[in-house]
Every structure is written in C-alpha cells, then in structure tokens.
Amino acid sequence: MTKQLKSFYLFKDLDDKSLARLDEISNVIEYKKGSILFFEGDKAANLIILLEGILQVYKTDQKGNKVILHHFFPVDVIAEIVNFEHMRYPASAEFESDGKVLSINYDTFEKEFLKNPDISFAFIKSLSKKIKYLENVIATNMVMNSTARVAKFLCENGDKISKLKKSHIAANLNMTPETLSRILKKLSTMGLIEKLKDEILILDKEGLETFYL
Amino acid sequence: MTKQLKSFYLFKDLDDKSLARLDEISNVIEYKKGSILFFEGDKAANLIILLEGILQVYKTDQKGNKVILHHFFPVDVIAEIVNFEHMRYPASAEFESDGKVLSINYDTFEKEFLKNPDISFAFIKSLSKKIKYLENVIATNMVMNSTARVAKFLCENGDKISKLKKSHIAANLNMTPETLSRILKKLSTMGLIEKLKDEILILDKEGLETFYL
DNA sequence: AATTATTCTTGATATTTGTCAAAGAGACTG
DNA sequence: CAGTCTCTTTGACAAATATCAAGAATAATT
Numbered sequence: 206m207t208k209q210l211k212s213f214y215l216f217k218d219l220d221d222k223s224l225a226r227l228d229e230i231s232n233v234i235e236y237k238k239g240s241i242l243f244f245e246g247d248k249a250a251n252l253i254i255l256l257e258g259i260l261q262v263y264k265t266d267q268k269g270n271k272v273i274l275h276h277f278f279p280v281d282v283i284a285e286i287v288n289f290e291h292m293r294y295p296a297s298a299e300f301e302s303d304g305k306v307l308s309i310n311y312d313t314f315e316k317e318f319l320k321n322p323d324i325s326f327a328f329i330k331s332l333s334k335k336i337k338y339l340e341n342v343i344a345t346n347m348v349m350n351s352t353a354r355v356a357k358f359l360c361e362n363g364d365k366i367s368k369l370k371k372s373h374i375a376a377n378l379n380m381t382p383e384t385l386s387r388i389l390k391k392l393s394t395m396g397l398i399e400k401l402k403d404e405i406l407i408l409d410k411e412g413l414e415t416f417y418l
Numbered sequence: 419m420t421k422q423l424k425s426f427y428l429f430k431d432l433d434d435k436s437l438a439r440l441d442e443i444s445n446v447i448e449y450k451k452g453s454i455l456f457f458e459g460d461k462a463a464n465l466i467i468l469l470e471g472i473l474q475v476y477k478t479d480q481k482g483n484k485v486i487l488h489h490f491f492p493v494d495v496i497a498e499i500v501n502f503e504h505m506r507y508p509a510s511a512e513f514e515s516d517g518k519v520l521s522i523n524y525d526t527f528e529k530e531f532l533k534n535p536d537i538s539f540a541f542i543k544s545l546s547k548k549i550k551y552l553e554n555v556i557a558t559n560m561v562m563n564s565t566a567r568v569a570k571f572l573c574e575n576g577d578k579i580s581k582l583k584k585s586h587i588a589a590n591l592n593m594t595p596e597t598l599s600r601i602l603k604k605l606s607t608m609g610l611i612e613k614l615k616d617e618i619l620i621l622d623k624e625g626l627e628t629f630y631l
Numbered sequence: 632a633a634t635t636a637t638t639c640t641t642g643a644t645a646t647t648t649g650t651c652a653a654a655g656a657g658a659c660t661g
Numbered sequence: 662c663a664g665t666c667t668c669t670t671t672g673a674c675a676a677a678t679a680t681c682a683a684g685a686a687t688a689a690t691t
Contacts, residue, residue, distance in 0.1 A: 290550065
C-alpha cells in the first residue's frame with residue numbers, strides 16, 4: 206500500500222521509512238454506494254482521504270430536506286479541520302457511488318508528520334483549496350437565483366449532463382426538479398439551449414453567462 | 419511598530435531580527451468608516467491584517483443588493499488565500515467603523531517567513547478558523563430560514579442588540595428590516611421575547627433554540 | 632410488444648420573503 | 662415645544678420558489 210500512499214500528493218516527498226510508518230497508522234476502508242461516511246455531529250479520530258468514488262456532503266434543514274454543500278472527488282482530503290480543531294463534523298457525508306477511503310490515525314499523524322514542512326505546506330494547500338470551494342458554494346447558492354445557478358451549471362458541465370438524471374442535477378443545485386424543468390423550458394424558449402433526447406445543447410453560451418456574470 | 423507586530427499571535431515567536439525585517443516589508447494604513455479596503459475582482463499584492471475596526475465582507479447580487487458574507491474583527495488575517503493562491507478577491511470589503519490595517523508585502527513574506535514552522539502552523543490555524551467561519555455562514559444562510567436566523571442571532575447576541583440599529587441587524591442577517599420587524603413581532607406574540615424601549619428581552623431561550631437546533 | 636415502473640413536465644396553489652408606500656414613534660434642532 | 666429627520670412598523674401587493682397532484686414521456690421488465 207505504500208505505493209498508493211506515495212502517489213498521493215500530500216505524501217509524495219516522504220521517505221520510505223516515513224511511508225512505512227504512515228502505513229502502520231492507516232487503513233483502507235471500502236464503502237458501498239449510499240452508505241454514510243459520517244453524520245453531522247460525529248467526532249473524528251481519523252484523517253480521511255478519499256481514494257475512490259464520489260462523496261456528497263450535505264446538511265438537513267428543518268423540513269428534512271437535504272441541502273447539498275459539496276462533492277468530494279479522489280484524491281481529496283476530507284474535512285481535515287474537524288481533526289485539526291478537534292470539533293464535530295458540521296455536516297453529513299454519503300457515498301454517491303461505491304468508494305474507498307484511506308483512514309489515518311490523526312493524533313499520530315499530527316505528532317509525527319504535520320511538522321514536516323512539505324506536509325504542512327501541502328496541508329495549507331489543501332485547506333486553501335477547501336476555502337476556495339466554500340467561497341464558490343457561497344457565491345453560487347447565496348447570491349445567485351435558480352436561473353443563474355442552472356445557467357452556470359450548464360456552462361460548466363454541459364458535457365456531463367447527458368449522463369445525469371435531472372432530479373439529481375436539481376438536488377445538486379438545491380432546487381426542486383419542477384423548478385429545474387421550468388427553467389430549462391424557459392432557456393429553451395429563449396433560444397439559449399436546445400433540449401434533445403437525452404442531451405442539452407448549448408446554443409448561446411454567452412447568453413447563458415449573462416445570467417451569472 | 420515591532421512591538422505591535424510581536425503582540426500579534428502570528429508573529430509572537432519571531433526573533434528581533436525577523437521582526438525588524440517584517441517591519442521593513444510592511445506598513446500601517448488607516449481607513450475611515452465606510453471606505454473600501456478592496457473590491458471583488460481586485461488583485462492582491464499584500465497580506466492584510468486587521469488591527470483596528472470592523473470590516474464587512476460582502477458580494478453584490480444581480481439586483482444590486484449587498485449579501486453580507488462575514489465580519490472581521492481585530493486581529494484577523496484577511497483573505498490570505500487570495501495571496502497564497504494568487505487569485506482575485508472573491509468579495510468586497512468595507513469598513514463599518516474607522517479602522518487600521520497592517521499591510522505586508524506578500525511575496526517577500528512567503529519567501530522569508532512562511533517556511534518557518536511556527537508561522538506555517540499559525541497560518542494553518544488561521545485558515546482553519548476561516549473554514550469554520552465559512553461553514554457557519556453556509557449553515558446559517560443556506561439551511562436556515564429567516565425566523566431561525568433571527569432566533570440564532572438573538573440567542574448568540576442578545577446582549578449587544580440594544581446598541582445596534584434594527585436595519586443594521588437585518589442587513590447582517592441578509593433580510594429586509596420589514597421581515598425582521600415581522601419576525602420579532604411574531605416571536606413576541608409567541609411569548610419568546612419581549613420588546614422593550616430599546617432592548618429585547620429573551621424570555622424563553624430554549625423556545626428560540628428550537629427554531630434552529 | 633405490452634406492461635409496469637420511473638422520471639419528467641405541467642398546472643394549480645401555497646409559502647416565504649421582498650418591495651413599495653404610508654403611518655407611527657423616537658430623537659434632534661432651532 | 663413645534664418641526665424635521667430618521668428609523669421602525671404596518672399593510673397591500675409582487676416575485677421566486679416549493680408543494681402537491683395529475684398527466685406525459687422514457688426506460689425497464691416480462
């Protein structure tokens with residue numbers, strides 16, 4: 206497994222001895238689609254790195270609706286502040302597909318590895334990436350309306366759309382399938398997109414961008 | 419000024435020589451209430467540390483409304499990822515009161531100081547704090563409705579309320595003064611709070627908490 | 632191909648919050 | 662203390678989005 210560890214950017218500069226040690230304090234866990242990695246409020250003993258699969262992070266509002274906050278893809282470090290700050294998970298995480306995770310005993314990791322300048326720099330990099338991600342979540346969900354969110358999604362993910370169910374897209378954009386359907390119809394009527402069998406053609410990307418830029 | 423630098427936690431472990439060098443590459447700038455520290459989209463050449471005053475960070479939506487994202491208080495490091503990632507400011511910042519800022523040439527800082535383990539650890543700490551803050555912004559504004567936000571604000575700031583204008587509170591909670599007024603009336607009718615001359619008494623804190631916990 | 636199940640769309644209606652206008656209440660000034 | 666100014670409250674209405682229910686389209690299964 207040390208080979209796998211080394212391939213991860215956080216550990217790429219570690220020597221063999223350190224890698225062996227890291228191997229000792231970590232293990233790989235596999236998850237099935239739909240299974241929960243952690244619940245909001247759980248405590249964290251391990252630093253978790255997503256090796257395979259897509260992980261969805263969400264909160265539940267008063268009405269019981271999921272509010273999707275973000276997605277993690279391999280190879281991301283998951284919620285490292287929860288370890289660093291000894292806090293509880295602020296949201297829940299569920300696998301959207303089968304997945305695999307590297308779980309590292311955090312206390313040992315902090316003591317033996319975090320002082321290493323390369324690791325700490327990578328850690329900063331990872332936190333920084335997360336902040337950018339959160340800023341984007343805020344920019345998207347707090348300042349943009351539904352139409353703008355859909356337009357942004359189309360421009361950024363136009364290619365992937367055919368593979369996704371509409372109801373899934375709607376959930377990711379934090380709106381109902383009905384609202385998504387109506388917005389797509391509107392954009393189609395405006396001549397900005399064309400709805401084909403199971404694909405959405407973008408006819409006027411600039412037109413779409415005016416909704417959110 | 420080295421004394422002032424040393425009092426800041428990020429620099430508390432620096433030796434005198436380093437402090438003197440830091441002093442060379444930084445300067446203090448004063449701002450009047452209402453003045454802009456930076457606009458969304460600006461590039462950043464300096465690492466900014468808020469020494470005095472309250473700084474409000476916001477975005478503007480399509481309709482031209484301010485969406486307030488957060489507030490910084492002394493002594494906070496402001497938007498360090500913008501420096502670290504060489505990106506543009508994702509939001510604008512305006513002084514809510516007179517203020518003072520320490521501005522450090524970032525390129526030099528990164529080269530000469532960020533490798534110092536104490537500084538990098540403090541840097542991690544600062545990023546981590548920011549992530550917690552952003553998580554909270556998201557939790558508050560994306561998953562809670564207006565009533566819940568007001569209830570949370572009352573529970574967490576009950577004491578400070580008398581000093582603040584209602585319109586100011588409303589802006590901070592990202593709602594209109596009208597909405598705030600109506601919610602306070604509702605909570606008052608429910609017997610959870612009592613509106614006095616220029617103070618709001620919390621009669622039933624647990625009752626308020628049920629709106630958001 | 633026919634049947635069944637799932638997803639998507641449409642319409643009617645409800646809810647939440649914002650907008651606009653006017654009235655009320657304090658605070659400040661001359 | 663009357664007049665003015667600012668802030669807050671109230672009411673009527675509008676906008677955006679959610680909810681619920683039914684129908685249409687697609688996909689899956691027998």
